[in-house]
Amino acid sequence: MNEVITTAVIGFISTIVGYIAGNRKNKAEANALEIENVKEVISVYTTAINDLKVEIKELKELVEKYQVHIEKLQTELYTLRSQMNPDRPAL
Numbered sequence: 001m002n003e004v005i006t007t008a009v010i011g012f013i014s015t016i017v018g019y020i021a022g023n024r025k026n027k028a029e030a031n032a033l034e035i036e037n038v039k040e041v042i043s044v045y046t047t048a049i050n051d052l053k054v055e056i057k058e059l060k061e062l063v064e065k066y067q068v069h070i071e072k073l074q075t076e077l078y079t080l081r082s083q084m085n086p087d088r089p090a091l
Helices: 002-084
Strands: none
Touching: none
16 A cells, blocks of 8 residues: 555656656747747848848939939029020029
């Protein structure tokens, strides 16, 4: 009878220790996975941000180019209006 109780107690204690050790291991693996996922997300967003920075730079250059072009066209328009109507000031 004592052997049965001893075996049951040892089995119960082994189960509890195994559960605690397994639970800790699972939590550690889950944390490691979460950290790895966060690193991947950061990498994706960093790449996207860098791509957007390049695109913004290109668009700023285009805007500056078009501003210069618009200024030239406005000057040309003013000159042509002045030639057509020397009495009337251009807008």
